[in-house]
Amino acid sequence: MAKTKNTHTRRLLCQALIASCALGAGGAWAQQTIKIANIVELSGGGATAGTNFKNGVELAVKEINASGGILGKKIESTTSDTQSNPGIAKGLTQKAIDDDVFAIFGPVFSGSIMVSMAESRRAEVPNFTGGEAAAITEQGNKYVFRTSFTQATAMPKLARYIDQKMKVKTLAVIYVNNDFGKGGLDSIKKALAATPVKVAAEISTEPGQIDFAAAVLRAKQSNADALFAYSNEEESARLLRELRKQGYAKPIVGETTLTGQKVIDLAGDAANGAIAHVGLTVDAPNPAIRAFRAKFEKEYKYVSDHNGMKGYSGVYLLKAAIEKTGKLDAKAVAQTLHGLKVSATQQPGVLMDVSIDGKGDLDRESFMVEVKNGKQEVIATVPALGAAAAK
Amino acid sequence: MTDFLQLLLSGLATGSIYALAALGFTLLWQASGTINFAQGEFVMLPAFAMLACMSFGAPLGIAFVLTVLLAVVVLGWGFKRGVVDPLLRFGMMPIVVATIGLSIAMRNGVRAGFSAEAHPFPNLFADKIFNVAGVTVTLADIGTFALAVAIVLATQAFLSRTVTGRAMQAVAQNTESAQVLGIDVPRMVFYTFAINATLAVAAALLVTPTYLAKFDMGEGLGTKAFFAAIIGGFNNSRGALVGGLIVGVAENLAAAYISPAYKDAVALLIFMLVILFKPQGLLGRKEERKV
Numbered sequence: 001m002a003k004t005k006n007t008h009t010r011r012l013l014c015q016a017l018i019a020s021c022a023l024g025a026g027g028a029w030a031q032q033t034i035k036i037a038n039i040v041e042l043s044g045g046g047a048t049a050g051t052n053f054k055n056g057v058e059l060a061v062k063e064i065n066a067s068g069g070i071l072g073k074k075i076e077s078t079t080s081d082t083q084s085n086p087g088i089a090k091g092l093t094q095k096a097i098d099d100d101v102f103a104i105f106g107p108v109f110s111g112s113i114m115v116s117m118a119e120s121r122r123a124e125v126p127n128f129t130g131g132e133a134a135a136i137t138e139q140g141n142k143y144v145f146r147t148s149f150t151q152a153t154a155m156p157k158l159a160r161y162i163d164q165k166m167k168v169k170t171l172a173v174i175y176v177n178n179d180f181g182k183g184g185l186d187s188i189k190k191a192l193a194a195t196p197v198k199v200a201a202e203i204s205t206e207p208g209q210i211d212f213a214a215a216v217l218r219a220k221q222s223n224a225d226a227l228f229a230y231s232n233e234e235e236s237a238r239l240l241r242e243l244r245k246q247g248y249a250k251p252i253v254g255e256t257t258l259t260g261q262k263v264i265d266l267a268g269d270a271a272n273g274a275i276a277h278v279g280l281t282v283d284a285p286n287p288a289i290r291a292f293r294a295k296f297e298k299e300y301k302y303v304s305d306h307n308g309m310k311g312y313s314g315v316y317l318l319k320a321a322i323e324k325t326g327k328l329d330a331k332a333v334a335q336t337l338h339g340l341k342v343s344a345t346q347q348p349g350v351l352m353d354v355s356i357d358g359k360g361d362l363d364r365e366s367f368m369v370e371v372k373n374g375k376q377e378v379i380a381t382v383p384a385l386g387a388a389a390a391k
Numbered sequence: 392m393t394d395f396l397q398l399l400l401s402g403l404a405t406g407s408i409y410a411l412a413a414l415g416f417t418l419l420w421q422a423s424g425t426i427n428f429a430q431g432e433f434v435m436l437p438a439f440a441m442l443a444c445m446s447f448g449a450p451l452g453i454a455f456v457l458t459v460l461l462a463v464v465v466l467g468w469g470f471k472r473g474v475v476d477p478l479l480r481f482g483m484m485p486i487v488v489a490t491i492g493l494s495i496a497m498r499n500g501v502r503a504g505f506s507a508e509a510h511p512f513p514n515l516f517a518d519k520i521f522n523v524a525g526v527t528v529t530l531a532d533i534g535t536f537a538l539a540v541a542i543v544l545a546t547q548a549f550l551s552r553t554v555t556g557r558a559m560q561a562v563a564q565n566t567e568s569a570q571v572l573g574i575d576v577p578r579m580v581f582y583t584f585a586i587n588a589t590l591a592v593a594a595a596l597l598v599t600p601t602y603l604a605k606f607d608m609g610e611g612l613g614t615k616a617f618f619a620a621i622i623g624g625f626n627n628s629r630g631a632l633v634g635g636l637i638v639g640v641a642e643n644l645a646a647a648y649i650s651p652a653y654k655d656a657v658a659l660l661i662f663m664l665v666i667l668f669k670p671q672g673l674l675g676r677k678e679e680r681k682v
Binding site: 044045047048177204205206208209210211213214215217218221233234237238241244245246247262265266268269 | 394397398401402405506507508509510511518520522527529531532601602603605611642643646647650651652654655
């Protein structure tokens, strides 16, 4: 019954669309539904991340529509595949703007959003991304919004944890010598400068490196109290294996990647004991996240990763901003998003209390996880940077 | 000193794998005067074949045997009949170009079928660690090294001690005379290709737990093995072993004592020095090739 009704509504919508196009009244029609475009990686290297993000967005859209939409308007979402290619992402963003969308979700890859966000900026359309490169929000773009942390927001939290909870005095850093790794090294050094923790060794490794014997040896020689490992997935796995091989007995800390399921799968037993800071995890001991995990699993028959949470919470951020603005004006909504604070008790879909700053970066609680028996387990909750500073 | 030993041991394990792939280069060169630039992909493909077998529930041993059979047919017979035989009469260049093309096709084929992500691969050896005089050694390192050296030496012994092996060498040295003496030349050449394919599967078995099964894992491996073969001597099977070990150890030492950024340059540097001062390779002999 619901389905027939749904098809019926859709047919009506289609008719409305045709009619409005025929009359050249596209603008007037845009007020009837809130059109959003999902521009994500459904094939190529980013397929896993993109698919999760898209599923998260669609789940949120379905829920919001079922509970009456935003300001009484239903959301209508379309999805297109960037093939993990920045050029295609840019073209699709342009196309979505031509279709007069209200907001754009994706791409997830930093390299893609860096290119495509120029289009949404020009058209003054809010663009939510899963990208985590610091540079995305460094360019004064008033229309790009993150759904997750950056290196620059994650590292101060991690540094605080290393100092206060782990009581580490000296830290060896093994990083990968590319933009990601060097950015991470700079951020952690900057963050550690505010703490008494000293960096005992900076050990550079190459992207695609196979043999980490020399790197691990240098970490051991540095005699540091703990090791901070910051590399891509495969390299992290090989590094963990070499650390295990050489019997490295001190704590191994990382950021997100180090304890990702892919790294755990590749590193096997060697991943056990590794600790990392993660911005989002479905394992978090938080009722809203638990509920999300269950709904997502029911809908898609698998457990979401953090990208699913990014897409899902992103749509609810948009909802909160539109409701606060009180009208369907994309430019005004983008303005509202800057400086917006959303509490999870009022808007459970954002999953955690969150605040967005003037650049489009967000701040909220995050988690420390440890790999135990081949699974991530949350061992601590790290307060939001703003909250911790306020104390 | 213990640090040095640690690096040396680790380098020997890596080097012995380069040696296995390098041996394939020297064998094919000796038997048919061809250079196979898809050698790295010849290691990558069996890794995925074994993974595929295991995904159907076969244990590692059975997957290995099945893959050897498959490799002998596809990478041995198929490669010889499909690529080398039709092109050989036009000289070496077309084969070089064809194998480069083949390597690209194999890489992208695997990427399309198995995605661009790395896949874990079970280790042949148990996860055991020994501590000898401050140096930590794993069973995997020792096992890889021992097995690779044993395979190289066994191949060497097969070539010099058995009738078939000698016949293969005779074909390599002078095809016409070998034919006159009643040796089945095409069959001997096929044997070489079959042995090369088997070596590739063995290399895949040893290397994949560390490299991880990935579509581009053969790229670096093939280049290193080529350098190793040139350094050791392209026409000497034992040279492949020496070359492989030199490259593996030099890389590790360079990463620790110079910088990991120059790790890959070291093999290239030794390669250039050898080409300049001893073009036949460290263990190779000067040869006049028949025109």
